Amino acid sequence: MPRIDVNRSGEMEAFVQVVERDGFSAAARQLGMTPSAVSKLVGRLEARLATQLVHRSTRKLQLTPEGKHFYERSVQVLADMDEAERCAAAGAAPRxxxxxxxxxxxxxxxxxxxxxxxxxxxxxxxxxxxxxxxxxxxxxxxxxxxxxxxxxxxxxxxxxxxxxxGQAIVASPAYLARCGTPRTPQELEAHNRLGSNYRRNLPDWPLQVDGRAVLVPVAGNARAGDGATLRRLALDGVGLARLSLYHVQPDIDAGRLVPVLEEFNPHERExxxxxxxxxxxxxxxxxxxxxxxxxxxxxxx
Known part of the structure; x- marks a missing residue:
């Protein structure tokens, strides 16, 4: 009859904590163990698997390809074990x-x-x-x-x-009073079009003219890394911004921002x-x- 290793889950948990805490000392604090005990568990795991899971150094811990694969599977196995225990406990609440x-x-x-x-x-x-x-x-x-x-x-x-x-191009009443309200997509060229500098930045504003898609390049003297900052710039009258309706609808309802070129808005839902x-x-x-x-x-x- 094969021997049952009752501590396989403990080795796995120690290894996962070492990866997620980026080191043996932090993992030991999380587990309430000494760093040497955690290191011993991971070493025993590597010996049993006959493969190296982590490269150890004084400055950084790095996973081997085998270690990365084992970590991903271990996270799922431990989650399954947690779920099994919760299911076995009648009326157990998420924790x-x-x-x-x-x-x-x-x-x-x-x-x-x-x-x-x-x-x-x-x-x-x-x-x-x-x-x-x-x-x-x-x-x-x-x-x-x-x-x-x-x-x-x-x-x-x-x-x-x-x-x-939905999305809308908006501006503050002060900006529109100062710079005028654009009536056509072509008139946007004379306006300050605020853009984004984050990775998902869209370089153009999509509009629709006579059933035809038109892309207006974003070109302005200010860019922002998040929508909250873009909204703030628009509220402060810096320029026009294209923002999600869930973000600016309260400002539109209160008159703090005004949608423009709505007749050219394709009204696509994101x-x-x-x-x-x-x-x-x-x-x-x-x-x-x-x-x-x-x-x-x-x-x-």
Missing amino acids: GRVSINASVPFGELVLLPLVPRFLEQHPQVTLDVTLTDRVVDLMDERTDVAVRWGQLPASDLVARRLGDT PMHAVYLGKPGRLPARVRALLDFLVANVMLA
Whole structure:
């Protein structure tokens, strides 16, 4: 009868913590162990697998190709074990840390107002929120869920649709009083067209003239790395900006911003998705709880 190694999961957990904490000392603090004990567990794991998983140095820890593959599989195995234990415990509630990444505008206007209700419904979950308009790598950033707008490229990510939103070109009343209101796409050439400098920057504004698509290049004296800053520049009268309606609809309703060239707006709707790594049926309960909550509660203009 083969010997059952009851500590295989412990070795795996130690290895995953070493990778995610970027070192043996930090992993040891997380696990409540000594660095030498963690190192011994990982060394025993490498000996059993007869392969090196990490390159050790005094300054940096680097995964081998075999280590990267084993790490990815280990994360899923440990998540499955957690889920199995939760399923076995009658009435067990989602618990643990869930990290979510979203753009600054979506985070400030949509996500953060929902956080108190989510945490009230799931008191044993800790929510880790990061807001940035930079498109993050979920594996590298150790992120469970990211919210992204627009058409999604082919990838290993799984997506759940949250809704969709329109776009509008807007300016402040002060800017329009000073520089005039453009009446045709051609008149935009005389205006300050504020752009974005983040990776997903769209270099043109799409408009429609007589059923024909027209692209107006973005050209202005200011650019910004996130939508919140673009909105602020528009409110301050610096120039025109093309922004998502969910972001600026309250400003439009209050008269702080004015849509222009609406008769040329193609009124295309941009989808918004929550994306994650893994398989839908094998998610930890804490991640599934957040996804289900977002799908049920996110409302977009």
